[in-house]
Amino acid sequence: MQINQHARLSCAPMMDWTDRHCRYFHRLLSRQALLYTEMVTAPALVRGGALHLLDHAPEEHPVALQLGGSDPDELAEAARLGQAAGYDEINLNVGCPSDRVQSGTFGAVLMKDPALVARAVAAMRAEVDAEVTVKCRLGVDEQEAEEVLPAFIEAVASAGCERVIIHARKAWLQGLSPKENRDFPPLDYGLVLRMKTRFPQMHVSVNGGIADLETAREFLDAGLDGVMIGRAAYHAPWDVLADADRVIFATGRPAPEARDIALELIPYIDDHIAAGGRLHQVTRHMLGLFAGRPGARVWRRVLSENATKRGADSSLILHALDEMDAAQRAA
Numbered sequence: 001m002q003i004n005q006h007a008r009l010s011c012a013p014m015m016d017w018t019d020r021h022c023r024y025f026h027r028l029l030s031r032q033a034l035l036y037t038e039m040v041t042a043p044a045l046v047r048g049g050a051l052h053l054l055d056h057a058p059e060e061h062p063v064a065l066q067l068g069g070s071d072p073d074e075l076a077e078a079a080r081l082g083q084a085a086g087y088d089e090i091n092l093n094v095g096c097p098s099d100r101v102q103s104g105t106f107g108a109v110l111m112k113d114p115a116l117v118a119r120a121v122a123a124m125r126a127e128v129d130a131e132v133t134v135k136c137r138l139g140v141d142e143q144e145a146e147e148v149l150p151a152f153i154e155a156v157a158s159a160g161c162e163r164v165i166i167h168a169r170k171a172w173l174q175g176l177s178p179k180e181n182r183d184f185p186p187l188d189y190g191l192v193l194r195m196k197t198r199f200p201q202m203h204v205s206v207n208g209g210i211a212d213l214e215t216a217r218e219f220l221d222a223g224l225d226g227v228m229i230g231r232a233a234y235h236a237p238w239d240v241l242a243d244a245d246r247v248i249f250a251t252g253r254p255a256p257e258a259r260d261i262a263l264e265l266i267p268y269i270d271d272h273i274a275a276g277g278r279l280h281q282v283t284r285h286m287l288g289l290f291a292g293r294p295g296a297r298v299w300r301r302v303l304s305e306n307a308t309k310r311g312a313d314s315s316l317i318l319h320a321l322d323e324m325d326a327a328q329r330a331a
Helices: 020-029 042-046 072-085 099-103 107-112 114-127 145-158 189-198 213-221 231-235 237-241 258-264 266-274 296-306 315-330
Strands: 009-011 034-041 063-068 089-094 131-136 163-167 203-207 226-229
Touching: 020 034, 020 237, 020 258, 034 042, 034 089, 042 072, 063 072, 072 089, 072 114, 089 107, 089 114, 107 114, 114 131, 114 145, 131 145, 145 163, 145 189, 163 189, 163 226, 189 203, 213 226, 231 237, 258 266, 258 315, 266 315, 296 315
Parallel strands: 009 034, 009 226, 034 063, 063 089, 089 131, 131 163, 163 203, 203 226
Antiparallel strands: none
């Protein structure tokens, strides 16, 4: 599968959010966008044997596995397991600033050791045929991003990485929480654009603060190869993904109706519950399906208040749609 064409628009890996149910839902909205798993740590796979973390549905493709780790040999083995599980791409997390990630000496802290990242990339590439990519920050803490970012990209490129996703914000590992780091320090999209100019052979995607397809299109028109959208794609999935196939990928596919997507999920939910799953494990990702549209608050309320109840099943989707209709008629 040619992943680069799908990487024109991708959904960011987000812990506790982009699980397999979320990805299945997002795939109904866009047939083309590249989807990413939550970060899966290499130690969990290699030492912990937690292969269930690699579970995904065939319908999710194209889908990438994001790995966290810092040991090249362990990352290579985790990449092998990911490829064996069927993932189209293996991505190395060099961007997450959380304390939990720092304690494992991986994530954004690896921006301080580009040589180690390069060794990891080389080890992973030697083990798998799937594309190996890196998601990074502009730099960390007091680093001068204009200096460290090109050096970092040069290091991973020399190891055989041909695609980088750059979160256009530095990571502060001391003094800021991950939540605070979403808004500070300021985004620097200009630096990401300069990296594409400096490394024209690299496939460069931008991430951070991008909330709509119009902005994504502007970055592509400016010369970047791809745009990755995170929280906006989760909180307003229809707005970001439903028209992506037409706007970003020029497929001519019209945007599906949000109501049709909700109905299309019912067989998936039925199968999930029949296998021992719970309704809310799927519906928690659907709360923003009607974001900004009449009845959105009713939709969220009905699902939020009832999906966790014992015996809740896919009929709640129909009930929530009916409640939305009633609220619209009463308005």
